[in-house]
Amino acid sequence: MSNPEIPESITAEDTTESFQEAFSQYERSRTRKAEPGKAREGTVIAVSADSVYVDIGFKTEGILPLAAFQNDRQPPKAGDKLQVSLKGRNEEGYYELTRGKIGRAASWEELEKAFAEKTTIVGTVTGAVKGGLTVDVGVRAFLPASRSGVREAADLEKLVGQEIRCRITKLDAADEDVVVDRRVIAEEEAGAARERRYGEVKEGEQVRGMVRSLTDYGAFVDIGGVDGLLHVGDISWQRINKPSDVLSVGDEIEAQVLKVDSEKQRISLGMKQLQPNPWDTVAAKYKLGERARGTVTRLMDFGAFVELEPGVEGLIHVSEMSWVKRVKKPSDLLKPGETVEAVILGVDVGKRRIALGLKQALGDPWADMAERVAVGSAVEGPVTSLTNFGAFVQIAEGVEGMVHVSEISAEKRINHPQDVLRVGQVVKAQVVAVDREKRQIKLSMKQLIPTSIDEYLVEHRPGDMVSGRMVKVEASEGWVELGQGIQAVCRVEAANVPEEEERTGGKVDLASLSSMLQARWKGGPAAGTARKEPVRAGQIRQFRITKLDTAAKKIELELA
Secondary structure, eight states: OOOTTSOTTOOHHHHHHHHHHHHHHHHHHHHHHSOTTOEEEEEEEEEOSSEEEEEOSSSSOEEEEGGGGTTSSSOOOTTOEEEEEEEEEOTTSOEEEEESSSOOOOSHHHHHHHHHHTOOEEEEEEEEETTEEEEESSSEEEEEGGGSSOOSHHHHHTTTTOEEEEEEEEEETTTTEEEEESHHHHHHHHHHHHHHHHHHOOTTOEEEEEEEEEOSSEEEEESSSSEEEEEGGGTOSSOOSOGGGTOOTTOEEEEEEEEEETTTTEEEEESGGGSOOGGGGHHHHOOTTOEEEEEEEEEOSSEEEEEEETTEEEEEEGGGSOSSSOOSSGGGTOOTTOEEEEEEEEEETTTTEEEEESGGGGOOTTTTHHHHSOTTOEEEEEEEEEOSSEEEEEEETTEEEEEEGGGSOSSSOOSOGGGTOOTTOEEEEEEEEEETTTTEEEEESGGGSOOHHHHHHHHOOTTOEEEEEEEEEETTEEEEEEETTEEEEEEOOGGGSOHHHHHHTTOOOGGGGHHHHHHHTTTOSOTTHHHHSOOOTTOEEEEEEEEEETTTTEEEEEEO
């Protein structure tokens, strides 16, 4: 049954033809709106092996050759915004696009306008000539090789046949001389991309980048169109001398954005911030007084740094290196790379400092020094140093004693220790005092040197008869000189002391007796004569030894 609303003359075939005509009219209207050469913004929706598909607001997408992006730092990806111009439609129905604000110039007037306004135009590279390329921009133009945007000659020839975006830098109507610049477009786009990127990067975020170059102080890393500086101190918690020790150009790395300065266009990066901080566990791992092993990493004038674990270093101060030596510089004892054992002397997590002691690991030789070296005992050792006031003598490993200049000799006065001693000379001395807290030991060399009285005590016995000179007489005692520096005490009965001597206290003029002393010193008076004479100072008499006290160095006599 036929439909009364449809005329019998209209068939299905007519209906199909009417639809196709209407669709064609719609497409033509859309194409008219898509004016060739008019700039518009598009959004990348897909990227294939050789093409980039762009949504330009029409029913059909636009298409760009992937080669148009070869000078960009990053390949295009879905979501990127692009400035494009329409060229027409290809056989597949896609709108052919070109990157830039305008399309190919159609007249000389358009070229002049583009030159005056410094706008971007489109041209096709037609050939390679000396010094550059020829480009069809509506007229024949010259593109210098230095402004082509490529570095290698082989890459320059690859541009032949490609459509490029460029800017007119010279336009001479009389000679129809046109010079274009492609590099400036790439630089401006790269600058714009950098501006956007600096606004996108946020402090604290994790980024991925490629090491672009290395210096002594850090590495420059490309993180998507902009460079960030990875300072050598932020590469690892472990100390690194130079970035090239752990990084190479072209390495892909993960880093954290530490700081962004958009005005100065600076980005600071850190790799170690993505790893646990070893100092977070230092307080629990390193206790005062405990021993720790590490490797010497650096030597300074004031001490040596020792790596206890990656990222954790301690300092052995030069004063904590040896009990034995006065270390002037750490290199006297240590060298980089050497493994040492030390004692933890202090830990300051806030300042990231650990104080270490090398000599403490060897044991304190002063710990039992009072027991090992008793006062009065004799010691022997080499002279280690000389000063104006005395000499230092090594008496044990790490322990020195000091002999004062006044304790060097009992026979003569010493003004300077170097007059009688030299460094390295082995000497004997007696321990006079030990102060463990001050780490001081006082020594005396003269105490061990035999004196005249020592020899006299050894050579005589009680009961021996000796001669001597009465030096002084007081009451019932007299002092007798038996030899140079040797005196004895003699008991004298009061009846034997002359009245004159009692009045003068036993003092006489010794000078008047000098001749008598010289004649009678050793032989003494004739027998029987001395007993009859009263005892007085200056007399040469015979005496009998009644007592010898070696410890007190005392001699007692009686008149013979």
